[in-house]
Amino acid sequence: MSIPDCDVLVVGAGPTGLTLALQLLSRGVRTRIVDQDPGSPKMSRAIGLQPRTLETLDMMGIADRLVEIGHRTLRTSVYVGGRRRLGIDMTAADSAYRFILHLPQNRTEEVLRTRLAELGGEVERGVELVDLVQHGDEVTAALRDVRGHESRTSASYLVGCDGAHSRVRQLLAVPFEGAPYPFEWLLADAELDGVASDDEVHVYWGSAAQPLALIPIDGRLWRVSAPVRADRDGAAPTLEEIQELVDTRGPGGIVVRSPETLTCFRCQIRSTGTYRVDRVLLAGDAAHIHAPTGAQGMNLGINDAANLGWKLADVVTARAPGALLDSYGAERRPAAQQVMAMTDGMVRFILDPSPVRRALRRAIMPALRTPLMQRRLADRMAQLAIAYPDSPLSRPGRVRGVPRPGARMPNIRLHDGRTLHEALRAGLPVLAGPADGLPASVLVRPDGYVAAVGPQAEGLTQQTRSARVGT
Numbered sequence: 001m002s003i004p005d006c007d008v009l010v011v012g013a014g015p016t017g018l019t020l021a022l023q024l025l026s027r028g029v030r031t032r033i034v035d036q037d038p039g040s041p042k043m044s045r046a047i048g049l050q051p052r053t054l055e056t057l058d059m060m061g062i063a064d065r066l067v068e069i070g071h072r073t074l075r076t077s078v079y080v081g082g083r084r085r086l087g088i089d090m091t092a093a094d095s096a097y098r099f100i101l102h103l104p105q106n107r108t109e110e111v112l113r114t115r116l117a118e119l120g121g122e123v124e125r126g127v128e129l130v131d132l133v134q135h136g137d138e139v140t141a142a143l144r145d146v147r148g149h150e151s152r153t154s155a156s157y158l159v160g161c162d163g164a165h166s167r168v169r170q171l172l173a174v175p176f177e178g179a180p181y182p183f184e185w186l187l188a189d190a191e192l193d194g195v196a197s198d199d200e201v202h203v204y205w206g207s208a209a210q211p212l213a214l215i216p217i218d219g220r221l222w223r224v225s226a227p228v229r230a231d232r233d234g235a236a237p238t239l240e241e242i243q244e245l246v247d248t249r250g251p252g253g254i255v256v257r258s259p260e261t262l263t264c265f266r267c268q269i270r271s272t273g274t275y276r277v278d279r280v281l282l283a284g285d286a287a288h289i290h291a292p293t294g295a296q297g298m299n300l301g302i303n304d305a306a307n308l309g310w311k312l313a314d315v316v317t318a319r320a321p322g323a324l325l326d327s328y329g330a331e332r333r334p335a336a337q338q339v340m341a342m343t344d345g346m347v348r349f350i351l352d353p354s355p356v357r358r359a360l361r362r363a364i365m366p367a368l369r370t371p372l373m374q375r376r377l378a379d380r381m382a383q384l385a386i387a388y389p390d391s392p393l394s395r396p397g398r399v400r401g402v403p404r405p406g407a408r409m410p411n412i413r414l415h416d417g418r419t420l421h422e423a424l425r426a427g428l429p430v431l432a433g434p435a436d437g438l439p440a441s442v443l444v445r446p447d448g449y450v451a452a453v454g455p456q457a458e459g460l461t462q463q464t465r466s467a468r469v470g471t
């Protein structure tokens with residue numbers, strides 16, 4: 001049996017691939033990460049890190065670095081006919097991070113790359129995956145560098161984190177089911193004069209059927225986002241056009257200036273039916289894409305990587321059988337479907353111009369303002385509501401006063417003074433119990449979800465001593 005060149009080849013160094021490489025390297029897995037992009041400056045796409053993603057990054061020890069340089073956004077206010085009718089208040093979220101952290105995606109990626117370097121890793125830039133073949137216990141990949149030189153490399157596993165147009169997905173012939181939306185979005189990252197507060201997202205529905213969103217990026221720059229009918233074929237807007245949209249759809253008196261980005265994009269809602277074909281897996285935008293409404297996509301990808309990282313590490317080091325990897329798709333596909341349904345619902349709620357839908361919108365807004373609904377909305381936006389109760393890894397059992405198996409475990413303080421997230425930075429499960437102020441034992445997986453509660457949790461830990469979940 002030949003030894004592959006590396007344990008895991010990560011294709012794509014966007015937020016998903018970088019997070020996965022960090023997860024693997026921090027557990028001592030021999031990892032290569034390649035990206036076809038030679039390092040050219042990119043337009044920043046995502047700007048929102050949700051509370052659950054910040055928790056995930058805290059378990060990796062890097063949330064503080066991001067929070068230090070990001071901009072806290074506390075709520076989204078929706079104005080109809082000039083009056084504030086609805087707010088989604090992130091301060092109601094059940095997390096220490098009661099805000100969405102706004103930071104341009106390229107700066108988030110910079111922080112992830114810095115951590116990668118600290119762990120001895122590096123993105124191989126200008127290296128494109130052009131082919132892959134699975135045989136026996138390994139995957140052989142054909143890579144092409146910027147000079148057109150092709151080489152072959154082998155890995156025990158390959159993960160396609162290569163975005164919406166994923167070559168890996170195409171080579172696997174995995175369908176990407178879905179459709180484009182009948183809208184294009186115009187975006188401008190620019191300075192704005194005349195907006196009331198920069199700690200919230202402002203969404204305006206004026207007399208125009210289509211809304212306008214003003215999203216603070218960093219205290220200086222704003223993202224102006226406005227859907228329009230899909231009839232411009234991707235033509236970028238001018239500053240004058242953006243100003244006109246802000247004048248007609250906004251509250252009046254707002255001046256747009258010094259744009260850094262003016263762009264138009266068409267978005268789609270698509271996903272794969274599977275996340276794994278033998279030794280090749282898909283994560284992030286390669287497996288699911290949807291509208292940017294609600295700032296969810298990058299967050300889903302980062303959390304896909306956190307779910308897959310510890311499982312892949314256990315499998316390649318032979319501490320768990322390959323079947324553990326099936327739980328990745330079993331858990332993350334429903335999570336993506338849930339988020340996609342939410343963003344699709346938001347698109348329809350916001351953009352459907354029919355008079356019936358508009359009347360319905362007005363009718364249900366008061367119900368959305370109750371404290372219970374506020375908390376639910378915040379937790380769903382924050383991706384804190386994602387749970388894996390039906391996962392094969394969630395052991396049956398329920399104990400009053402502790403989260404159910406499959407649920408997210410809150411970041412409690414442990415008896416030794418560390419927080420749960422700090423303890424999870426070692427990359428292993430944690431058994432918490434009465435000494436930590438809990439009414440029963442709880443076995444927490446390395447990604448911060450509950451695996452088992454009560455005697456089940458203790459039994460599992462004793463069985464494995466080093467507490468490998470899922471073996």
Ligand SMILES: Cc1cc2nc3c(=O)[nH]c(=O)nc-3n(C[C@H](O)[C@H](O)[C@H](O)COP(=O)(O)OP(=O)(O)OC[C@H]3O[C@@H](n4cnc5c(N)ncnc54)[C@H](O)[C@@H]3O)c2cc1C
Pocket residue numbers: 011012013014015016017034035036037045046047048049105127128129130161162163164165166167168187265283284285286292294295296297298299300301
């Ligand atoms: C305008 C806009 C606004 C958005 N706003 C938000 C937001 O606020 N919040 C949010 O969560 N999400 C947002 N998103 C979505 C977010 O940008 C994506 O979900 C996120 O970038 C997905 O990360 P990824 O790592 O999976 O893929 P990508 O970021 O697309 O990275 C894929 C990488 O793979 C590389 N690659 C591709 N093919 C190959 C190959 N054959 N070989 C080697 N490398 C390859 C590419 O060069 C790229 O670097 C927005 C998207 C858009 C378009």
